[in-house]
Amino acid sequence: MANIVHYINQFFAGVGGEDSAGAGxxxxxxxxxxxxxxxxxxxxxxxxVATVWCGDDIASGVVPAIIDLIRSVDTxxxxxxxxxxxxxxxxxxxxxxxxxxxxxxxxxxxxxxxMHEDNPGLDEAGTTPVVASGEVARxxxxxxxxxxxxxxxxxxxxxxxxxxxRIGKLARLTVMADATAAERAVDLALVRLGGDHTATEIxxxxxxxxxxxxxxxxxxxxxxxxxxxGGLVPDENPGSLESARATRWLRYxxxxxxxxQAGEWRSIxxxxxxxxxxxxxxxxxxxxxxxxxxxxxxxxxxxxxxxVTTGNGTSVANARRFGIEWAADLRHSGARAAILTAT
Amino acid sequence: xxLCNLISIAERVGAPRIVPTRGIPYPTxxxxxxxxxxxxxxxxLLERALEALQTVVHQPTVFQVGPATKAQPDTKAEPETKAEPETKAxxxxx
Amino acid sequence: xxxxxxxxxxxxxxxxxxxxxxxxxLTVSTDEAQGILADAALAGVRLSWLSPGESARIVKxxxxxxxxxxxxxxxxxxxxxxxxARPQGDGETHVLRGTAVVTAGFLPRAQEALVDLSGPAAxxxxxxxxxxxxIEFTPAPDASWEKVDAALRTGSLRLAAWLAEAALDAEPDxxxxxxxxxxxxxxxxxxGAITNLQTQGLFKDVFLYxxxxxxxxxxxxxxxxxxxxxxxxxxxxxxxxxxxxxxxQNHPVVNELRRRHGRDLDFAGLVICPEPVNQADKELVSxxxxxxxxxxxxxxxLVTKEGGGNADADMALxxxxxxxxxxxxxxxxxxxxxxxxxxxxxxVAPEKATAMxxxxxYDHRLQLPAVDKALGxxxxxxxxxxxxxxxxxxxxxxxxxxxxxxxGRVTARAG
Numbered sequence: 001m002a003n004i005v006h007y008i009n010q011f012f013a014g015v016g017g018e019d020s021a022g023a024g025x026x027x028x029x030x031x032x033x034x035x036x037x038x039x040x041x042x043x044x045x046x047x048x049v050a051t052v053w054c055g056d057d058i059a060s061g062v063v064p065a066i067i068d069l070i071r072s073v074d075t076x077x078x079x080x081x082x083x084x085x086x087x088x089x090x091x092x093x094x095x096x097x098x099x100x101x102x103x104x105x106x107x108x109x110x111x112x113x114x115m116h117e118d119n120p121g122l123d124e125a126g127t128t129p130v131v132a133s134g135e136v137a138r139x140x141x142x143x144x145x146x147x148x149x150x151x152x153x154x155x156x157x158x159x160x161x162x163x164x165x166r167i168g169k170l171a172r173l174t175v176m177a178d179a180t181a182a183e184r185a186v187d188l189a190l191v192r193l194g195g196d197h198t199a200t201e202i203x204x205x206x207x208x209x210x211x212x213x214x215x216x217x218x219x220x221x222x223x224x225x226x227x228x229x230g231g232l233v234p235d236e237n238p239g240s241l242e243s244a245r246a247t248r249w250l251r252y253x254x255x256x257x258x259x260x261q262a263g264e265w266r267s268i269x270x271x272x273x274x275x276x277x278x279x280x281x282x283x284x285x286x287x288x289x290x291x292x293x294x295x296x297x298x299x300x301x302x303x304x305x306x307x308v309t310t311g312n313g314t315s316v317a318n319a320r321r322f323g324i325e326w327a328a329d330l331r332h333s334g335a336r337a338a339i340l341t342a343t
Numbered sequence: 344x345x346l347c348n349l350i351s352i353a354e355r356v357g358a359p360r361i362v363p364t365r366g367i368p369y370p371t372x373x374x375x376x377x378x379x380x381x382x383x384x385x386x387x388l389l390e391r392a393l394e395a396l397q398t399v400v401h402q403p404t405v406f407q408v409g410p411a412t413k414a415q416p417d418t419k420a421e422p423e424t425k426a427e428p429e430t431k432a433x434x435x436x437x
Numbered sequence: 438x439x440x441x442x443x444x445x446x447x448x449x450x451x452x453x454x455x456x457x458x459x460x461x462x463l464t465v466s467t468d469e470a471q472g473i474l475a476d477a478a479l480a481g482v483r484l485s486w487l488s489p490g491e492s493a494r495i496v497k498x499x500x501x502x503x504x505x506x507x508x509x510x511x512x513x514x515x516x517x518x519x520x521x522a523r524p525q526g527d528g529e530t531h532v533l534r535g536t537a538v539v540t541a542g543f544l545p546r547a548q549e550a551l552v553d554l555s556g557p558a559a560x561x562x563x564x565x566x567x568x569x570x571x572i573e574f575t576p577a578p579d580a581s582w583e584k585v586d587a588a589l590r591t592g593s594l595r596l597a598a599w600l601a602e603a604a605l606d607a608e609p610d611x612x613x614x615x616x617x618x619x620x621x622x623x624x625x626x627x628x629g630a631i632t633n634l635q636t637q638g639l640f641k642d643v644f645l646y647x648x649x650x651x652x653x654x655x656x657x658x659x660x661x662x663x664x665x666x667x668x669x670x671x672x673x674x675x676x677x678x679x680x681x682x683x684x685x686q687n688h689p690v691v692n693e694l695r696r697r698h699g700r701d702l703d704f705a706g707l708v709i710c711p712e713p714v715n716q717a718d719k720e721l722v723s724x725x726x727x728x729x730x731x732x733x734x735x736x737x738x739l740v741t742k743e744g745g746g747n748a749d750a751d752m753a754l755x756x757x758x759x760x761x762x763x764x765x766x767x768x769x770x771x772x773x774x775x776x777x778x779x780x781x782x783x784x785v786a787p788e789k790a791t792a793m794x795x796x797x798x799y800d801h802r803l804q805l806p807a808v809d810k811a812l813g814x815x816x817x818x819x820x821x822x823x824x825x826x827x828x829x830x831x832x833x834x835x836x837x838x839x840x841x842x843x844x845g846r847v848t849a850r851a852g
Binding site for chain 3 (some may be wrong): 117126147159161162169170171172173174175176178179180181182183184185188189190193198199200201202203204205244245270271272274275281313315316317
C-alpha cells in the first residue's frame with residue numbers, strides 16, 4: 001500500500017476563506033475535505049496518510065516549510081507520493097500546488113498537481129506532472145476521478161499522457177525510434193491521407209504572450225538604444241561571441257563614434273551570408289542614421305552602448321534571459337526604448 | 344520595437360511593434376541600392392520605427408514602410424494589424 | 438527512364454601504390470589522389486582513412502561524398518563539376534557503398550562539425566558507419582577562401598569519381614533497378630518529396646548541375662539525378678541540420694518512397710527548392726513549389742529542410758501552401774527544445790498543415806569520450822580545447838545527427 005500526502009488550501013481544509021488566507025502550513029493526519037473522496041477512489045491499493053494545508057496568501061512563499069512538513073510525516077515505508085489540489089482556476093492555490101508538486105518532485109518524491117489548464121500557476125510546475133481539473137469547484141468529482149487515476153499510474157510507474165488529462169510542460173525527451181524519420185514520415189502521410197487529420201509527432205508550440213510596452217511619451221527627449229541579434233562585433237571579436245547557439249550577449253561603446261567602418265566591425269553570425277554586413281555594418285546596426293535623427297531632434301539621444309548577441313539556433317530560454325537582462329539594464333540606464341535589428 | 348524581415352516569425356512569437364525589412368542578412372540596408380539610396384532607405388526604416396514607438400498597440404502590429412516620397416510620412420496612418428490575433432493564437436495552441 | 442545502381446560493398450580500405458578495388462578492399466594511391474586534388478588554391482593535401490570503431494574523431498567536417506561513377510572519367514557523374522552539365526539520372530551508376538570522401542578543415546563561416554567513429558556520437562552520424570577518406574588541406578598563401586572552397590569541392594568530387602572507377606570491372610554485390618516516378622495515376626495514393634536546400638551565398642550554398650541554386654525557382658528533379666550527383670552541397674552551417682552531398686546521393690525520403698512505390702503508394706516525384714533569404718521570396722518559392730506538386734499530381738508531400746529557424750519559416754509557408762491546394766504535407770523537423778527539452782521546439786510552425794515528424798532535439802547534450810586521434814584540426818573550435826579530449830556537446834554539432842532528410846532514428850517524445 002502506497003502512502004500519499006495530500007496538499008490543499010485553507011478553504012478546502014474547512015478552516016476558512018480569505019480571513020484565514022494568511023494561515024501557515026499545518027499537518028493533519030489522514031484525508032481532509034476533498035481528500036476523503038480521493039482516499040475512497042484510491043482505496044484499497046493506496047492511502048492518504050496525511051494532509052498538509054496552508055493559507056493561499058503565503059503558501060507559494062513557504063514551499064520549503066511545506067515540504068519539511070510532508071517529510072516529517074511518520075509512516076511505515078515513508079511517503080510515496082505528494083498530490084496537490086485540485087486548484088481549478090484559483091491563481092494563488094494553483095501556484096502553491098504547482099510549486100509544492102515541483103519541490104516534492106525535486107526532493108525525489110513522486111508528485112502530481114491538479115488544476116485547470118488556464119490556471120496561471122501551471123507553468124510553475126515545470127515538468128512535474130499536472131492533470132487537468134475542471135474550471136470551478138463544482139467539477140470536483142470528475143476532477144478527483146482524474147487525479148486518482150493519475151496517482152495510480154504514477155505509482156505503477158506507467159506513463160501519464162495527454163489522454164489521461166495531463167497538461168502543462170512535457171519535456172521533449174531524446175529517444176531512438178524503431179524506424180528512421182523518413183520511414184515514419186511516409187507512414188504519417190498515409191495516416192493523414194487515410195483521414196486522420198491530427199496525427200503528428202510534434203504538438204504545435206506555445207509561445208509566451210508579450211504585453212506591449214506603452215508608447216514613448218516624449219520621443220524628443222527620450223534616450224533610445226540600438227540592440228541586435230545580428231552578431232555584429234569589433235573585427236577581432238574580442239568577447240568571443242558565438243556564431244550559433246549563443247549563451248551570452250555583449251556590449252560595446254558607440255558614444256564616441258558616428259559611424260561603423262567596414263573592416264573595423266563584422267558580423268560573426270553563422271546563420272546567414274555576412275558579406276553584406278561586413279561591407280557596411282550599418283546594415284545591421286543603423287548608427288549613422290541614428291546619429292542624424294538625433295541631430296535633427298527626432299529623438300533625444302542614443303544610448304552610449306549597443307547590446308549584441310547571435311540569434312542562430314539560440315535556445316528560447318537563453319533568448320528570454322537576454323531579453324530580461326537587456327530590458328533591466330536599459331531601464332536602469334534611463335533608456336526609454338530599444339530598436340532591435342534581427343536577421 | 345523590432346526591425347526584421349521574417350515578420351511571420353516575429354508575429355508568431357508576439358513581438359508587439361514590427362517594421363519589415365528587405366532581407367535577412369541586412370535588416371537596415373538593401374545592397375541592391377546605391378549607397379545614397381540605401382542610406383535613405385535606412386532612414387525611412389528608422390523613422391517608421393520611431394513612429395511605431397509612439398503608437399499604442401495591443402497585439403503584434405506590422406508597421407510597413409510606405410512608398411518613397413519626399414513628404415513626411417503620415418504619422419496618423421493606421422498601422423497594419425493582424426485581425427483577431429487572440430483567436431489565431433488559440434488556434435495555434437489547439 | 439530508370440537508373441540502375443550497381444552496389445559494391447567496401448569492407449576493407451587502405452593506402453597503397455595503385456588505386457584498386459578487389460574483393461571488397463579499396464586501396465587508394467596517395468600520389469594519384471594528390472594529383473587529382475592538386476589546385477593552385479591548395480598548398481597541399483593530406484589523406485587518411487578513418488574506419489568505424491576506431492578511437493577517432495573528425496572535426497571541422499565540411500562536405501562528404503559517396504564514391505560513384507557512370508564510366509571511365511566519371512561517365513557524366515557529378516554533372517557541372519566532374520562531368521559536363523548535361524541531364525543525368527538514367528543508365529548505370531557504380532556505387533562504393535560503405536565509404537565516403539570527407540573534406541575537413543577551416544573555412545570561414547563553416548560551423549564546427551564533428552564525426553566520431555566510436556562512442557555515443559558514432560551511431561548518430563552516417564559517417565560514423567563508413568570508411569572515411571579524410572582530406573585535410575593547407576591553403577595556398579595567396580589564395581582566396583572562395584578559391585580554396587571551390588578547389589576542395591571539385592577535387593573531392595573528382596576523387597570520389599576516380600575511386601569508384603576502380604570498381605568498374607568488379608562484379609556488383611547488389612543491383613538496384615530504380616524506375617523514375619510515373620506521371621500515371623493508379624489506385625494508390627501519390628506521395629512525393631519536397632527538398633529545401635539552404636542557399637545563402639558564399640560558404641552556404643547548394644549547387645544544381647554546377648550552378649548556384651540560390652536564385653532559382655522550385656523544379657521537379659528526377660530522383661536519379663540526385664544519385665548521379667546533380668545536387669552538390671557547399672553549405673557548411675548547422676552541422677546536424679545540413680544535407681551534405683552524401684545525403685543527397687542517398688536521400689532517405691526518396692529511397693523510402695522508391696521502396697514503397699507500387700506497394701502502399703506511388704512515388705509522385707521530387708521537387709527541390711531554394712531557401713531564400715527574404716520573406717517575399719520565401720512566399721513566392723513556397724507557393725510556386727505547391728503548384729509544381731499539384732501539377733505533378735501529388736496527394737501528399739514529405740517536406741524537408743536544411744538549416745535552423747530561418748529554414749523553419751520555409752517549411753511552414755510551404756506546408757501551408759500545399760494544404761491550400763489540398764495536398765497533405767508532412768514536415769520533417771528538428772526540434773530546438775532547449776537542453777531540458779521544455780522550450781518551444783519549433784521556431785515557426787505551420788498553421789494549416791500540422792503533420793510533423795521529429796528528427797530529435799538540437800539542444801540535447803551528449804558526453805563524448807576522449808579519442809586517440811583527431812583529423813580536421815588540432816582544436817575543437819566550439820570549446821577551444823584539443824580535439825582529442827572528452828567533452829560535452831549539443832547534438833547540434835554532430836554531423837547529420839538530426840538529418841532533415843530523415844536518415845536517423847533519433848527523435849524527441851513528450852515524457
